[in-house]
Amino acid sequence: MRRNNSLSHMLLGAALTLGASQVLALQEMSDDSMSEVQGAGLAFGLDDFRFQAAPTSFIDQVGGAPGAGTSFNRGDLRWFGVALSNWSASEAAGERTTWAGTCDNGLNDMGCPISTQGIQDYANHDNPFLLRVFEYQRVGLDPAATETGGDWIGAPLDANGVSAGGVNQTVLEILGPSNSQDWRWAFWGEIQSSETDVDGNITNVLGTLRNQNLIIGKPAAYVRPPSVWGTGAPVNGFSNSVDGAVLRMFQYRGDRVLGGGTDPADKTLDETMGLMYHSRLSGDYRFSVNQATGALDADPVPQFSNEEGLYFSDVNAYLPLGQLYYQAIVLDSVHPVGGVGDGNFIIQLTRIPNDANVFNDFYSSAGASGYQRTGRNDRYYQTHGYVEWGRAFPTCGGANCMSGSGVSSARFSSDLALPTSVTLPALTVNAANFPGDLCGGNDCDQYSGTAPEVTVPVSVTAGPAAGATSREAIASGGGISFVSRNPSSTWNVVNNQNLASTGTLGGNFANFATTLAADNTVRQARTDFFETDNNCNIFGNGCDLRLIAQLPPDTATIQNRANAIANSLVTGGTNPTIAVNAINLGTARVEGLLVNHLKITTLGAGN
Amino acid sequence: MKALHKRLLAVMMSFLSGAVPGIALADSNPAGMTALEDTEMAAVTGREGIALDLELRINADSSGTPLASMAGCTGTGNGCTLALQFANRPTGGGEWLVLKDFYGVIRLNDLRLDGSRLPASPSNFANPERFKDNDGNCLVELCDPSGSLAAIFTYPDNPGFTADVELGMNIGRAAVQFGPEGYLPSADTGASFLGVRIGDTQTNAARIDINGGLQLYGF
Numbered sequence: 001m002r003r004n005n006s007l008s009h010m011l012l013g014a015a016l017t018l019g020a021s022q023v024l025a026l027q028e029m030s031d032d033s034m035s036e037v038q039g040a041g042l043a044f045g046l047d048d049f050r051f052q053a054a055p056t057s058f059i060d061q062v063g064g065a066p067g068a069g070t071s072f073n074r075g076d077l078r079w080f081g082v083a084l085s086n087w088s089a090s091e092a093a094g095e096r097t098t099w100a101g102t103c104d105n106g107l108n109d110m111g112c113p114i115s116t117q118g119i120q121d122y123a124n125h126d127n128p129f130l131l132r133v134f135e136y137q138r139v140g141l142d143p144a145a146t147e148t149g150g151d152w153i154g155a156p157l158d159a160n161g162v163s164a165g166g167v168n169q170t171v172l173e174i175l176g177p178s179n180s181q182d183w184r185w186a187f188w189g190e191i192q193s194s195e196t197d198v199d200g201n202i203t204n205v206l207g208t209l210r211n212q213n214l215i216i217g218k219p220a221a222y223v224r225p226p227s228v229w230g231t232g233a234p235v236n237g238f239s240n241s242v243d244g245a246v247l248r249m250f251q252y253r254g255d256r257v258l259g260g261g262t263d264p265a266d267k268t269l270d271e272t273m274g275l276m277y278h279s280r281l282s283g284d285y286r287f288s289v290n291q292a293t294g295a296l297d298a299d300p301v302p303q304f305s306n307e308e309g310l311y312f313s314d315v316n317a318y319l320p321l322g323q324l325y326y327q328a329i330v331l332d333s334v335h336p337v338g339g340v341g342d343g344n345f346i347i348q349l350t351r352i353p354n355d356a357n358v359f360n361d362f363y364s365s366a367g368a369s370g371y372q373r374t375g376r377n378d379r380y381y382q383t384h385g386y387v388e389w390g391r392a393f394p395t396c397g398g399a400n401c402m403s404g405s406g407v408s409s410a411r412f413s414s415d416l417a418l419p420t421s422v423t424l425p426a427l428t429v430n431a432a433n434f435p436g437d438l439c440g441g442n443d444c445d446q447y448s449g450t451a452p453e454v455t456v457p458v459s460v461t462a463g464p465a466a467g468a469t470s471r472e473a474i475a476s477g478g479g480i481s482f483v484s485r486n487p488s489s490t491w492n493v494v495n496n497q498n499l500a501s502t503g504t505l506g507g508n509f510a511n512f513a514t515t516l517a518a519d520n521t522v523r524q525a526r527t528d529f530f531e532t533d534n535n536c537n538i539f540g541n542g543c544d545l546r547l548i549a550q551l552p553p554d555t556a557t558i559q560n561r562a563n564a565i566a567n568s569l570v571t572g573g574t575n576p577t578i579a580v581n582a583i584n585l586g587t588a589r590v591e592g593l594l595v596n597h598l599k600i601t602t603l604g605a606g607n
Numbered sequence: 608m609k610a611l612h613k614r615l616l617a618v619m620m621s622f623l624s625g626a627v628p629g630i631a632l633a634d635s636n637p638a639g640m641t642a643l644e645d646t647e648m649a650a651v652t653g654r655e656g657i658a659l660d661l662e663l664r665i666n667a668d669s670s671g672t673p674l675a676s677m678a679g680c681t682g683t684g685n686g687c688t689l690a691l692q693f694a695n696r697p698t699g700g701g702e703w704l705v706l707k708d709f710y711g712v713i714r715l716n717d718l719r720l721d722g723s724r725l726p727a728s729p730s731n732f733a734n735p736e737r738f739k740d741n742d743g744n745c746l747v748e749l750c751d752p753s754g755s756l757a758a759i760f761t762y763p764d765n766p767g768f769t770a771d772v773e774l775g776m777n778i779g780r781a782a783v784q785f786g787p788e789g790y791l792p793s794a795d796t797g798a799s800f801l802g803v804r805i806g807d808t809q810t811n812a813a814r815i816d817i818n819g820g821l822q823l824y825g826f
């Protein structure tokens with residue numbers, strides 16, 4: 001019991017409260033304002049919210065003795081320092097932090113897991129978490145049904161979200177914000193594997209993997225796959241929008257099969273608590289394990305390096321688990337036919353009933369000859385989930401393929417210093433610096449001036465070197481990528497792994513600028529000439545030609561030559577081995593995601 | 608979830624203090640509570656807000672250590688259990704989800720409750736659809752709650768890390784037990800499919816720093 005000088009403490013607390021600028025004094029409610037409250041919903045808004053567990057504070061999923069007859073070891077999972085904090089593209093460097101030290105912004109802004117600032121726009125007062133009871137008329141079991149095999153009644157949902165002839169039930173629901181800014185969610189974790197005695201006590205720790213997990217995103221995602229339906233502007237008449245997650249609790253009524261048996265006599269009507277969760281997530285995710293130099297697993301709090309990791313960027317995911325009222329997440333126990341179980345537990349997303357009314361709503365392909373790419377109705381996109389990792393997918397002009405805007409050309413980053421630009425220093429125009437027949441194919445007689453410094457971009461596209469880019473471009477390009485701990489840490493990848501390697505991708509660019517400056521075409525692009533005395537005869541003799549600087553130089557010609565020379569310096573053959581320090585693993589998408597039945601049964605209690 | 612076994616309610620609701628005059632007087636006046644005059648009652652407005660310290664212990668002392676009187680909450684059949692039963696789970700006379708070796712402590716330090724109005728203007732992410740009934744009618748004026756009254760929960764926004772919430776919890780084992788009294792420790796066979804702990808490697812209880820405010824309102 002905390003005795004705590006309570007009165008003085010309370011008074012102090014009240015005084016501090018008064019002093020806090022963001023909190024005003026209680027205000028009296030008028031009868032009018034009281035009468036406005038209808039009890040229709042309870043709203044929870046978050047104002048500048050920030051949640052930070054101490055770096056050493058954890059949630060631990062405690063392992064136990066492995067199941068008999070398995071080769072498993074004991075596993076323990078720990079989540080440390082869970083943090084929900086702000087993210088802003090314009091945030092100050094001083095706002096970024098980590099659990100055990102300083103950090104750089106890293107790649108794709110994912111070097112720092114925590115901000116010292118609260119989230120400005122999450123669960124705003126006019127888009128809050130909402131707890132309410134609501135009625136929905138949906139496909140459901142005929143209320144008269146008392147045994148298994150009862151009829152499921154109701155038509156697929158209409159445009160107003162109502163199932164004609166369906167069942168009207170009351171549900172308790174929590175609606176998440178339908179949209180918000182992107183913000184940081186992070187924790188550092190431990191995955192530990194151990195040997196145990198028969199009671200599950202650890203006798204030998206085999207290994208511990210420490211890891212860092214960071215999401216910059218939000219618990220909301222597009223209603224339809226954005227790679228197909230865009231991100232707002234109408235596509236085929238539909239304007240895609242963002243929606244949030246929802247959790248509903250309701251009375252589930254459906255078939256129950258005892259103990260996995262097949263005897264119909266063992267089936268009873270299952271009326272129990274049902275949950276439905278429609279998950280929506282979007283944003284970028286980084287999973288990393290590399291600890292900064294000097295960090296040890298024995299340290300209470302690890303310091304992770306700034307760039308290494310597996311990156312998932314531009315992710316959108318909608319996962320519907322359950323549908324009112326014919327599919328729910330229910331809790332159950334293992335119970336063999338006619339007896340009690342062994343103590344194990346079941347979480348199950350129930351199998352959808354074998355009933356045409358359910359199918360018509362769940363698959364939402366009525367009127368079509370099976371699934372089709374076009375002409376799907378709104379309900380289809382409610383019952384079918386999707387996941388997209390990145391948004392760059394192949395273009396498709398066919399009648400029955402998913403559309404896309406084209407794949408990324410960024411393939412890898414390597415420690416091979418391929419030039420991206422080149423600078424030619426200013427150069428005095430004289431016979432030594434500009435030799436040869438630069439005066440219209442003739443020797444020059446006079447020289448004057450200085451060719452100015454010139455910088456041009458360079459694109460190395462020679463065969464397997466195409467697609468080389470920066471580590472930042474790989475990590476932020478959208479899709480799945482892996483980045484090493486630093487640019488000099490590389491691993492080797494054969495350009496086309498179905499063919500033998502023809503060497504190692506390389507190239508000596510140390511003298512690239514000198515070589516370029518000495519190229520005759522480049523010299524011509526930097527200079528001009530004229531005849532000083534008009535004494536040339538008809539054979540071209542007796543001319544007095546002067547070479548001068550061309551102002552400005554012909555940069556287009558210089559760039560063409562720079563590209564040609566740079567590409568000629570690339571070595572390694574047609575299919576080289578490439579030492580990469582970051583690699584684009586590509587994009588991926590899952591569409592039309594249906595979960596017909598999911599059952600998770602624990603095993604540990606059966607020991 | 609229809610039952611909680613009494614034995615598990617070795618719950619020590621240890622302290623609840625607030626700037627509520629009745630409680631404050633009871634705590635500071637050893638002679639007991641005294642009546643408030645009407646004039647004093649009339650002066651009570653609660654305008655200064657409320658500061659709360661809350662400590663809740665279950666089978667544990669103030670440091671979060673399991674009670675010796677509960678056998679340290681270890682071993683088959685110890686009394687530190689929390690049992691849950693869900694609707695229509697009657698096999699074997701009753702299916703009980705029993706959380707075993709269950710103990711913990713939670714402290715809310717200096718939680719402030721005050722009242723205010725919501726921001727006067729719509730935010731960048733306003734969603735009027737949230738405030739409609741089944742027929743599409745607005746349940747608040749213009750489907751916009753901006754400027755409405757709300758209760759505000761905050762913790763002091765002190766510099767650095769402040770342990771606004773301390774939470775230590777141990778569920779050493781969990782299993783389903785059967786029978787009308789399947790919730791009893793005597794039904795424990797030692798089985799377990801899962802354990803969960805919340806804590807801190809340096810202190811017993813996990814520490815959480817919370818900044819910003821929670822706006823609570825109804826409509």
